[in-house]
Amino acid sequence: MTIPADPxxxxxxxxxxxxxxxxxxxxxxxxxxCQTLTQTLVTITALRLAGFQGSVCTPHVVARLYPRNVPANIQRGVQWLERELAEREVSHQLWPGGEVRIARDTIAWLEEQGVPTLGTGRAVLIDWWGSDWPPFCDQVCQYLLDHHYQPVLAHPERMGLEAPRLLSLLDDLRARGVWLQGNLNSFAGGEGPEARDLAVSLLGSGRYQALASDTHGPDSVAGRRDGLRWIRQQFGDQVVLDMLRHGPRRILHWGEQVA
Ligand SMILES: [Fe+2]
Structure with missing residues (x-):
């Protein structure tokens, strides 16, 4: 795979x-x-061309599948990638983070390994794929809120609950203080019509705090750029800036002053 030169x-x-x-x-x-540094560099080049100046590295934090993805290792990985970018004079800011898959043992894991916050603030990206919302999901959200972290639920439009119940759950979570992050790929239809309809509804009703690419590699960037283009056409530039420039910065710095 060749790394395209910047136009x-x-x-x-x-x-x-x-x-x-x-x-x-x-x-x-x-x-x-991304599986190789080359894939990472190609992906970053594509993201920069789409207007991104920085990325929060949020690998899956799933103890069962990726036991090495703990905050200390993720931070080391980001520092390593920063050096690789600097050597190539690629200007793209990075922050550490993680996408914490909610599980029965998440609270114990967080207490043992530490909380993989987004950047230097106290926001935490969480995700859930079940067809229901068992009590331990609520308990993880409440644990984070009680400990002055800001839970941010990733791509709620892709969750497995049926639409009416999902909407009710999301409003309940929002009322309790959980924030929502939508995926660009959902808007271009890349996650199916149901996810697309729900994403459009959540964006149109102001329920998202931010959008993101959730890019997994070079091949997945095109759908994200299509989604970005679609949002710009349908909702306008201000919504793009609110969701992809201002919202992410607010989240990255949320709670920095909290002891
Ligand atoms: Fe993700």
Whole structure:
């Protein structure tokens, strides 16, 4: 695979640059995202062309599947990738994070390994794929809130619950203080019509705090760019900036002053 050279001008219009990708799988070989440094570099090049100036590295944090993905290792991985980018004079800011799959033992795991917050703030990206919402999911959210962390639920539009129940659950979670992050790929239909309809509804009703690429490698960027383009056409530039420039920054710095 060859790494394309940067064209002289970015494809993103100047007013839509400076975007921050809050959720992506760039660190190579540690989950089902990018598998090699070359894939990571190609993906970053594509994201930069789409207007992103930085990415939060959020590998899957699933003890059963990826036991080495603990905060200390993720931070080391980000520092390593920063050095690789610097050697190649690639300007793309990175922050450590993680996508914490909710499980029965999540609270015990967080207490043992530490909380993989997004950047230097206290926001935590969590995800859940079940067809219901068992009590331990609520307990994880409440644990984070009680300990002054800000839970951010990744791609709720892709969760397995049926639509009416899912909407009710999301409103309940929001009322309790959980924030929502939608996926760009959902808007281009890449996750199916149901996810697309729900994503459009959640965005249109102001229920998302941010959107993100959730990119897993070079082949997955095109759908994200289609989604970005679609949102721009349907909702306008201000929504793009709110969801991909301002919202992610707010999340990255949330709670920095909390002891
Ligand atoms: Fe993800």
């Amino acid at each position: 002289p001008l970015p494809l993103a219009p100047p007013e839509l640059t400076g975007l921050i990708d809050l959720h992506c799988h760039l660190l190579p070989g540690i989950d089902d995202g």
